[in-house]
Amino acid sequence: MFSIWPSPIRAALFLALPLVALTACEDQAQQQAGGAPPPPTVTVAEPLVRDVIEEAEYTGRFEAVEFVELRARVSGYLDSINFQPGDVVQAGDLLFVIDQRPFQLDVDRAEADLSQERTALRLAIRERERAEQLVANRNISESVFDERVQTEQASRARIQASQAALRQAQLNLEFTEIRAPVSGRISREQVTVGNLISGGTANATLLTTISSVDPIYFFFDVNEADYLRFARVAANQGDAERTRVTLALADETEFINQGEVDFVEPRFDFETSTVTLRAVLDNPNGTFIPGLFAKVRVPATDEFEAILVPDDVVGTDQTTRFVYVIGEGDVAEARPVITGPLIEGFRVIEEGLRPGERIVINGLQRVRPGAPVTPEPGEIRDVFAESRP
Structure with a gap:
């Protein structure tokens, strides 16, 4: 029979087969001797x-404690703006000035009218005093004396009217200086210098807004069941309007901001089936701004x-x-x-x-x-x- 293997190679293979078999037997024996693998x-x-205290988590929004829309009380052309958008202003700071010249003229005119009426009053007083002597001597009739008295009284009334007109003119002049009514962060100006501003109570021009910074409110809504749990916990604590809460902003994973619930809406909203709660937080650095959303945790059980x-x-x-x-x-x-x-x-x-x-x-x-x-x-x-x- 023909074979492709030379005779020396076949001889070597026959000699190697027993060695392979012997090695396999030794490996199997070693595995059996070693036993099962050790426990993990x-x-x-x-x-x-x-x-611990179980807490319920909600989402809410920040709102300013004080928010003011600044509008002019008198009409006129805007003369100057004395702030930069985003500044923190204090109550009483001068923000806008309306052209004061027309209003100063009104003050001057009212002062002149008052001076004129005071001169007229002095004359009326002298005439009434002379009339008293004449009527005592029966040199004039009682009706003439009554006319002198009436003239003096009318003059006094005109002085009161002139004084009121002067105070109104002075008040309008004061209104040309628009000052911050509250402390807080001011927004950008809505008008620029040179524009005509409409004043008064109807259709008055919006100049800018101011939002208070510290402290700040946080409003959130809870459903009926959670509200009842919260109310019971608050009642057990003995201070239903000062329950402590914690907040986390959108970029925070931990609830590190502390606040207190200071107000609970006294009415259940049937449309949303919720009750609105309000917490108050310190905000010394101005990190929280109105309109910002955050998550809040409120105690839902006793400890x-x-x-x-x-x-x-x-x-x-x-x-x-x-x-x-x-x-x-x-x-x-x-x-x-x-x-x-x-x-x-x-x-x-x-x-x-x-x-x-x-x-x-x-x-x-x-x-x-x-x-x-x-x-x-x-x-x-x-x-x-x-x-x-």
Whole structure:
């Protein structure tokens, strides 16, 4: 029979086959001698037991405590603007000046009229005094004397009218200087120098707006059920209008801003099925501005003791939630638990777990229920202790 292998090669293969078989047998024997692989290593720790408060979270908006639209009280041409847009102004600061010349003329005219009426009054007084002597001597009739008295009284009335006209002219002159009625941050000007401004109460020209900065309000709406929970907690605390809340802005992950609820709308809104609450916050740096949205947390329960575990160690098996508990012999058990609310990233365990038991907090993917593990002691970061003052 013809073969492609030379005779020396066939001889070498026949000699190597027993060696390969012997090596395979030795490897199998070593595996049998070594036994099963060691149990997987996992990190374990005891659950936290802390006094906590369940909080409800809402979205709301900031609004200024004081907001003013500046409008002129008198009409005229705008003469000067004495601020920069975005400035923080104080109550009483001069912001706009309307051309004062026409109003100064009105003051001068009113002063002249008053001076004229005072001169007329002095004359009327002298004539009335002479008439008193003449009527006493029966040199003039009683009717003539009455005319002198009436002339004096009319002159006094005209002086009062002139004084009122002078005060009105002076007030209009004062109104040409438009000052800040409140302290706060001023917006941009709505008109420029040289434009005619309409004053008065109807159709008055809007000049600019001022929003107070510190403190600032935060409004948010809660549904009926949450409002009732909040009201009960507030009543238990004994101060329903000073419940403390925490806020987080859009770029913040932690609720680090402190405030207090100072007002609850006394009427339920049937259209939105909500009640409006208002919190007040300090704003010394002006970080919060009106119209800005934020999230707020409000206490929804009284303080209670709870067993807490990191939320990511709680597993789900269809409708059951569980945690891996390490029991005797370091055997892992998938313990069913009843969970409560999520607080600061920790899940409240209402039933199924006892204080002091060891739970798996790292290496969950290597755990098999009923199988042993190699536990390594770990520690759960106590964010509740860190947040205490």
